Amino acid sequence: MSEKVSFPVKDGSSATGAIVWPKQGGKAPAVVLIQEWWGLNDHIRSLLDRLAAAGFIALAPDLYHGKTTKDATEANRLMTELDKPHALEEIAGAVRFLSAHERSNGKVGIIGFCLGGALSLAAAATVPELAAVVPFYGVPSPAPDYSRVKAPILAHFASRDEWATPAAAEAIRKELAARGQSMDLHIYDADHAFANDTRPDVYNPDAAKLAWERSIAFLKQHLG
Incomplete structure (x- = not known):
């Protein structure tokens, strides 16, 4: 079960989120979990629990500041209105x-x-302290300065995704590879949001299981 947590932001403000602690004692690696466009909902909280069960301290910042939705139109509005630099x-x-x-x-x-x-x-x-990066089917726009990436990346994309396209993911991988930066890219025979087990319209159990296992192994490799 997650608990509410607050933490400082560089501009002097504070942010909040949900945090889950691993059961084992002693020091543990940590993971920041970033929500889908629906907000910090029960699905994201369930992923926090799964990360904690795998041995990580897991924190999901509440980037919508208390708002969640199940309506795609509202989710698109919340995502579009999000102050991404502040996020x-x-x-x-x-x-x-x-x-x-x-x-x-x-x-x-x-x-x-x-x-x-x-x-x-x-x-x-933009966050040099990161030691490992695992994006699922998302491409930032506008593109950041990828020359500043230091951490290794493990990326999961879907073959039938018209928003975060495999071509866009491959272009990022090639750009990073040209500078000797590490991005391991996996394309799954699936639809956008294939890892979301609350969405039977797109959930792909086999792809989701494989992507999650790869992600946990990758995070343990670089954070353990």
């Missing part, structure tokens, strides 16, 4: 909070879905 500052604040926490081993990764996947890639270029 990235809140994400950076979450990373710094986890990095310095007494329960943390000091290493922090990020994982995000849909809107959160796009923000995870943007954070890779």
Whole structure:
């Protein structure tokens, strides 16, 4: 079960989110989880629980500041109106909070879905403290300065995705590879949001299971 947490942001404000702690004692690696366009809802909280069960301190910043929706039109409005530079500052604040926490081993990764996947890639270029980046089917627009990416990236995209297209993901991978930066890209025979088990219209259990297992192994490799 998650608990509410607050943490400082660089501009002097504070942000809030949900945090879950792993059961084992001692120091643990940490992961920032970034919401889909629906907001910090029960599905995202269930992913926090899964991350904690895998041994991570997991924190999801509440980028919509208390708002959630089940309506796609409203979700699109919330995503469009989101102050993305400030959202990235809140994400950076979450990373710094986890990095310095007494329960943390000091290493922090990020994982995000849909809107959160796009923000995870943007954070890779703007939050130098990150040690691992795992975006699911999201492409930031406008594109960040990918030359600033330091952390390795494991990206999951869907073959039938007209929003976060495989071609866009491959273009990012090629740009990073040309500079010797690491991005491992997996394309699944699936639709956008294939990992969301609350959406039977698009959920693909096999692809979701494989992508999650790859993600946990990757995060443990780089944060453990």
